[in-house]
Amino acid sequence: MMTNIIKKNRYLILRRTIQIGLLILFGGANWWGWKFLMGNYSSAYVLETFYLADPHAVLQTFAAGFVMSADAIIGAVIVLVFYALIAGRSFCSWVCPINMITDLATWMRKKWKLTKKESFFTFSRKTRYWVLGLGILLSPIVGVAAFEVINPITMLHRGIIFGFGMGWAVIAGLFLFDLLVVEYGWCGHLCPLGAFYSATSRFSLIKVKHDVEKCTMCMKCFGVCHEEQVLHIVGEKSGFIKDECSNCGRCVEVCDDNALKFSIYNYKI
Template identity: 50%
Template structure:
């Protein structure tokens, strides 16, 4: 299979991530209106507000008044997450994903543990981090995660210059490399967890066809959220696990074509007990 076609989703994701960063960079440098702001709050094409629901919730709990623009921005983002899925942000937009996917690929190359490795942290930790973040925001009147977010650090580092934030990003890379597969994005990041919750019933999913499955296990090696693949090889199913980041790596590595993008209705997901 042609390599460009095989890795079409990977190439499209990296292109999108770089275009988003490029949009912010050019807005900062030349004042272009294409994409102004940051990954928490932006204006697209000079008139479409985009506001991160998790950042907005923290700001609200910290005691700030949320303006009508920001609320409209939250509604736009929630609509998008409702259709495509909240964790689409992780694999198609977030710059940290480039770091953590690189660390995961290097782990595979170095044979640092993929399948059946004892897990240092539970994947549920991120949901506790969400609760802690919201509590701290309320108690200390600050947007708690935004202060220390590696996503904000990566964004600021790339757009405004290389500050101290890069030290933390390098630390994050080595944490993911040596601790466990997708240690940060798959276990700790509260934004990824929050977006998983709000995008749970999104319409765009991945489907698996058990008839085509040859049990090569390739999907398990690359999937950042292996829990969502628990039925692979046993039955045909729609990957309804909310943690799926829609990276399409499973589609790319499966030579038998058992995975594909699927558009399903909320009713069907509810019927299947998603």
């Protein structure tokens, strides 16, 4: 029984371990002077040897009219290449701390049976691409990386590590938005960073593969997926789950028929 629960949530447990572990490492750098991982999700100094940087932030800064130093640019390239060629949009469900907040909202939404009908309004999931474009466009106009000044991801990190100030209100607002206003509102409709990684990781190696022969059309995967539109091939044809899939692996876990599993992307299909 217990082993079954673990097996049915293995990726979830792993994801939460990584997400919380990263927060502890970031926190340790500030609270106890650990040198494993200094910084935050915008840029991190790893083991005092090299930097990682958020390619979206570096891009906005470039648009605003400042070319960052080599440390940040190389760091951004490392991150971009990792997600674009290997891990896909996995930042969103394996690294980003906001994911835990919005997942909690989703969980409560389901618990309280707040279905889509309870949404005040709905809007397109493509909105995030407009937000992405708008952010890049606004950066040179306002003379600062436009998304970074309102970025709830780094705001949450700052809140946990350095103290919230009024920042908690933004996070609470985001949680309530996902809980009461729009299902998967932030991560699935608005966040430009998710849009950025979706757009750049189309050809990443790690993807979920669907085997239509094994599928019994139980629809469990649709019940857990945060980006349902990516499952359009399920029950229809075999292939890879693409587009906005964040490789969270929930569908793989809940599938009782072994019809969905992590695989290496075959470029020929």
